[in-house]
Amino acid sequence: MNTTLITGASSGIGEAFARKLAARGHNLLLVARTEDKLIALCNELGRSANIRAQFVAMDLARPYSPQRLFDETVKRDLQIDFLINNAGFGSMGDFATLDPERELNMIDLNVRALVDLTHRFIHPMRERKSGTIINVASTAGFQPVPFMATYAATKAFVLSFSEALWEENRPHGVHVMALCPGVTETGFFEASRMQKPPARTSQTPDQVVDTALRALKRRKSSVISGWSNLTAVEMERIVPRKLILRAVGAVMRPYIGRESKGKERG
Numbered sequence: 058m059n060t061t062l063i064t065g066a067s068s069g070i071g072e073a074f075a076r077k078l079a080a081r082g083h084n085l086l087l088v089a090r091t092e093d094k095l096i097a098l099c100n101e102l103g104r105s106a107n108i109r110a111q112f113v114a115m116d117l118a119r120p121y122s123p124q125r126l127f128d129e130t131v132k133r134d135l136q137i138d139f140l141i142n143n144a145g146f147g148s149m150g151d152f153a154t155l156d157p158e159r160e161l162n163m164i165d166l167n168v169r170a171l172v173d174l175t176h177r178f179i180h181p182m183r184e185r186k187s188g189t190i191i192n193v194a195s196t197a198g199f200q201p202v203p204f205m206a207t208y209a210a211t212k213a214f215v216l217s218f219s220e221a222l223w224e225e226n227r228p229h230g231v232h233v234m235a236l237c238p239g240v241t242e243t244g245f246f247e248a249s250r251m252q253k254p255p256a257r258t259s260q261t262p263d264q265v266v267d268t269a270l271r272a273l274k275r276r277k278s279s280v281i282s283g284w285s286n287l288t289a290v291e292m293e294r295i296v297p298r299k300l301i302l303r304a305v306g307a308v309m310r311p312y313i314g315r316e317s318k319g320k321e322r323g
């Protein structure tokens with residue numbers, strides 16, 4: 058059965074993808090840790106959209122989870138023709154004072170699981186000469202972000218990785234695209250134990266998903282959601298990197314906790 062696999066589908070952007078794609082008739086396999094939310098969403102979408110919605114509740118940051126998830130799709134006889142690697146979280150603060158386990162866990166989820174799942178599912182897609190992969194990056198991936206250093210670096214990885222795969226896979230009929238939202242109204246900041254950083258505007262998850270689905274039609278390699286985010290990224294391209302670092306640092310500094318502030322070197 059042709060199926061769209063969405064990671065991080067229990068809330069925010071992933072849930073918005075699930076709702077929009079269900080309305081377009083996609084069968085869904087939804088993945089996140091919170092089983093209750095996945096059950097409720099699958100029941101609702103299965104009833105209202107006349108599609109098959111299934112879930113796997115798992116922590117994708119665990120090393121064997123991507124293998125287990127792939128095996129589960131084989132066991133359930135699902136043909137994953139659309140993969141959305143969306144699960145992710147962030148952190149904010151002076152890197153030296155942040156919990157190193159949590160930073161490494163973030164790399165495991167935002168980078169390792171995404172690479173692993175992409176590698177596993179891209180093979181059958183290439184054999185069929187058709188398939189789509191969206192990897193959710195961020196506008197934070199376009200420049201280093203002091204006080205969100207690890208998170209921004211994971212998203213720079215996702216952006217670079219996805220754009221490279223876009224070119225590699227064009228002759229094989231597989232479309233890989235990076236989706237770069239800016240600040241979006243989801244549970245991300247709470248889950249990431251972050252204060253919402255300053256933003257010119259924030260978007261809704263629906264707006265982000267609409268941007269992604271329009272960009273897929275144009276077979277883009279990456280897309281920035283929201284015109285103000287796009288303008289900011291374009292302007293940053295012409296400014297020296299050191300200036301950007303200082304400016305972003307100055308904007309972020311007031312948002313970090315008192316504790317890490319005190320430990321900053323002058």
Ligand SMILES: NC(=O)c1ccc[n+]([C@@H]2O[C@H](COP(=O)([O-])OP(=O)(O)OC[C@H]3O[C@@H](n4cnc5c(N)ncnc54)[C@H](OP(=O)(O)O)[C@@H]3O)[C@@H](O)[C@H]2O)c1
Nearest residue numbers: 065067068069070089090091117145195240241243244245
């Ligand atoms: N919100 C923003 O401003 C923003 C901006 C740019 C990029 N993004 C990116 O957008 C993506 C989606 O985030 P969101 O804003 O929609 O935040 P969100 O509402 O917190 O959603 C994150 C999703 O990932 C799942 N998840 C978290 N840790 C997981 C794990 N270890 N294993 C499996 N699933 C896990 C969460 O479900 P469970 O907790 O149930 O596991 C949830 O479904 C992330 O990659 C994020 O970096 C967000």
